[in-house]
Amino acid sequence: MILDFYDGNLDGDSWEDLCQSCYRIKYQEQHYTEIPAVHGGDAGIEGFTKNGIVNQCYFPERNYTDDELHKHLRDKMTKDIGKLLENKEEYAKLGVPVIHEWHFIIPMYKDSRIIKHAETKRKEVLRAKKDNPKQYDYIADDFNIVIKVADDFKFEITKTIRESLTDTKLNVAVRQVKETDWEKCDSEKVENIKRKVKTVMNDVSEEDEYYKEAIDTYIKSYIKGLEIMRILRTSYAAIYEDVYGLEQAYKTQVSLKTGMNMDKSMNSKIFNDILDDFERKLSETCQYFNAASILELKIDIISMWLADCTLKFRK
Structure with a gap:
């Protein structure tokens, strides 16, 4: 995996930082906007693009079994899709456009159950929109849930690692110039x-x-x-x-x-x-x-x- 570069040094906060960096690179032309931490987690998204992509990331707290991992991924997705359906006014304040895709960014998944769950939640969102189109007019008719894993961002993660190493070397170079x-x-x-x-x-x-x-x-x-x-x-x-x-x-x-x-x-x-x-x-x-x-x-x-x-x- 691309995450082998990090040698086990990732946690929830560093994974979120990495995801934000990847989205800023990948969706620069779509003007990706990160939502500050004070808002992130409250509205079910951590950032958005001007063409209607929103995202939410999740990092497992420890090495779960396959069943445990699925349960945590499922519960996280369920919770944040619920927030997606509750925060119309908050999205309007933030300037979030009509939402076409909700990205769930995780390091990896081990079986197809989370894909099936994503499809269940997608249908649930579209059903809510059909039943109350005015309330959910910020959700697009072609709304989709997309699961993204670390290997989907090989280019962006590699670029982030390279720039991080360059920054480290740069600061070391500045600080190690000897006095004469x-x-x-x-x-x-x-x-x-x-x-x-x-x-x-x-x-x-x-x-x-x-x-x-x-x-x-x-x-x-x-x-x-x-x-x-x-x-x-x-x-x-x-x-x-x-x-x-x-x-x-x-x-x-x-x-x-x-x-x-x-x-x-x-x-x-x-x-x-x-x-x-x-x-x-x-x-x-x-x-x-x-x-x-x-x-x-x-x-x-x-x-x-x-x-x-x-x-x-x-x-």
């Missing part, structure tokens, strides 16, 4: 960093311990930043373009914002605001980075701006 000493930093860059940090700290004494610590951090981060950008450029070209594009666009704003500030008493506040806002932009734009890598990238890129005088704070 100042000797590898151009003296002009060192002086730029010292001058800008001193300006941000309102002309603090060069003997101040916090100043010395900040200088040490920013110079090391500047060197690390150059190395990280080199790694991204050579090994993760598409990701490099995202980071570089954001850095360049934001760099222009930073230069204008700091250069136009005439009140040096505001330098520290503006600097901290830039730190917070840039971290937020990185998180939004580069979601493949984890929180630790975002913090690392933020300080490294800010250090590069200090070194090349993008941050134009006045004395």
Whole structure:
């Protein structure tokens, strides 16, 4: 099975995450919409497409016998089809279109009984619609229940695994760039960093311990930043373009914002605001980075701006 890739490390939550990932890939052109967990499970569906497919996933809690597995699959389907018939108003609020297919996504099934049960429930839904067409006008005349298993999503699961591995390697690469000493930093860059940090700290004494610590951090981060950008450029070209594009666009704003500030008493506040806002932009734009890598990238890129005088704070 395709799930052998996961070596037994799946549970209900991770199976749901995997299913959502698969549906986002497979039904991207149909604008698949995931229903947040606060709603999922309450309405019998966990997401929907604009062409009328809704889905619900289920993962067995343990290794059941064939009979036990069938009972759990049957009961889950019965329960959620029941919810399907009870949540017309909720679906309208969520923008769910007329429902043509209800997908039941499970890792696997071991006999045909669940297929027969699906057909029984399909007929039950259509019978309810026939008896009360106005109440069930959100159900299509060709409504069908489709059982989906892991092997139906070989391409999507493989793509998800590959991207997950890439993300892991990417974050490891960012976090494992080693610190280097100042000797590898151009003296002009060192002086730029010292001058800008001193300006941000309102002309603090060069003997101040916090100043010395900040200088040490920013110079090391500047060197690390150059190395990280080199790694991204050579090994993760598409990701490099995202980071570089954001850095360049934001760099222009930073230069204008700091250069136009005439009140040096505001330098520290503006600097901290830039730190917070840039971290937020990185998180939004580069979601493949984890929180630790975002913090690392933020300080490294800010250090590069200090070194090349993008941050134009006045004395």
